[in-house]
Amino acid sequence: MTSQPTDAPQGEAALLARLQPHLCTSPLVEIGPGDDAAVLRPGIGRIVASTDTIVEGYDFLPKTTYPRWVGEKAAVQNLADIAAMGARPVALLSSLSAPADTSAHVFEQVTAxxxxxxxxxGAVIVGGDLGRADVITLTVTALGTLADDAEPVLRSGARPGDVLAIGTERLGRSAAGLALVLSRQVRVGPEGTVTGAAGYEELVRHHNAPRVDLQRGWGSGRAAHAMLDLSDGLVRDGARIAAASAVSLDLDPAALQPDVEALAELATCLETDPWQWVLHGGEEHAMLATFAPSALPQDFRPIGRVIECAAHPVTLGGEPIRGRGFDHFQSSPVG
Structure with a gap:
């Protein structure tokens, strides 16, 4: 992801011109990139907004990802926050900063x-900023809409007796991909070709740019009593629902066993416990939600239940859980 001398940016105007084809328009966009701010016409409803940043060396390693995945990852983690509120994403604003010698190709691929x-x-980029920094840093703000007659889905609505469910077929994949990245054996080529992953290339790809169906948030997820996207691990994010709703969550070991078994062989090779990936692995961005038992959607998988507030916010089969998920100020960077 470093520079190529023949591909160096020829000033901001030239670089913006190169990125312009990726800055799409939409009927919701009245004024797009080119002025001091974008103007949107959302029609009826309310605006839902979220922002997040990814930083080279902390959120991705240049030799184990490639620029297009960096853009995808930044999009997913922001769009997931909008979806977790039950809202539809409509627009993104991005601020991309990089060292002065960064290739224009990198800027273009991140934007693409x-x-x-x-x-x-269903969202478009409507503006942003380019800047200079010591390392590649990408900040994205996502905007979504919520109809006037629709209530936002909060973390605080979980009720004892609810089913705890996840909007993905398997958990722990991003954490497993991160473990492969940190093994220092994996390399990613210029077009996203993965070497050194011994048949686990998709896990590396999933860590760098999670593939998750976010439509479950603004679709069937609207029936949820509480919901958030899985950013920092099942236990850590589950505890956030528990705290906001004044309840506890009990995870079902049998429901999570297939997730563990799918990663067991790799975990053995890397001398770790696959339960740690499933329980504490972050950056999945799937919807974690609670539903009334009679209202569980088909595209959500039950993995536990909501119980009365107990000594531990989240348990596994009634037992306390060791370990913790990701914390930006206590966890180590990926680099």
Missing amino acids: GLAERAASD
Whole structure:
């Protein structure tokens, strides 16, 4: 992801011109990139907003990802926050800063990944900023809409007796991909080709740019009593629902056993416990929600239950859980 001398940016104007094809338009966009701010016409409803940043060396390693995935990852983690409120994403604003010698190709690929992932969820890039920094840093603000007659889905609505469910087929994949990245054996080529992963290339890809169906948030997820996206691990994020709702969550070991078994062989090779990936692995961005038992959607998988507030916010089969998920100020960077 470093510079190529023949591909160096020729000033901001030239770079913006190169990125312009990726800055799509939409009927919701009255004024797009080019002025001091974008102007949107959301029609009826309310605006839902979220922002997040990814930083080279902390959120991705240049030799184990490639620029398009960096854009996709930034899009997913922001779009997931909008979806977790039950809202539909409509627009992204991005601020991309990089060292002065960064290739224009890097800027273009990051923007392309951002735009393509946004488009797959019905959103467009409507503006942003380019800047200079010591390392590649990408900040994205996502905007979504929520109809006037629809209530936002909060973390605070879980009720004892609810089913705890996840909107993905398998958990722990991003954490397993991170473990492969940190093994220092994996390399990613210029076009996203993965070497050194011994048949686990998809896990590396999933860590760098999670593939998750966010439509479950603004679709069937609207029936949820409480919901958030899985950013920092099942236990840590589950505890956030528990705290906000004044309840506890009990995870079902049998429901999570297939997730563990799917990663067991790799975990043995890397001398770790696959339960740690499933329980504490972050950056999945799938919807974690609670539903009334009679209202569990088909595209959510039950993995536990909501119980009365107990000594521990989250348990596994009634037993306390060791370990913790990701904390930006206590966990180590990926580099």
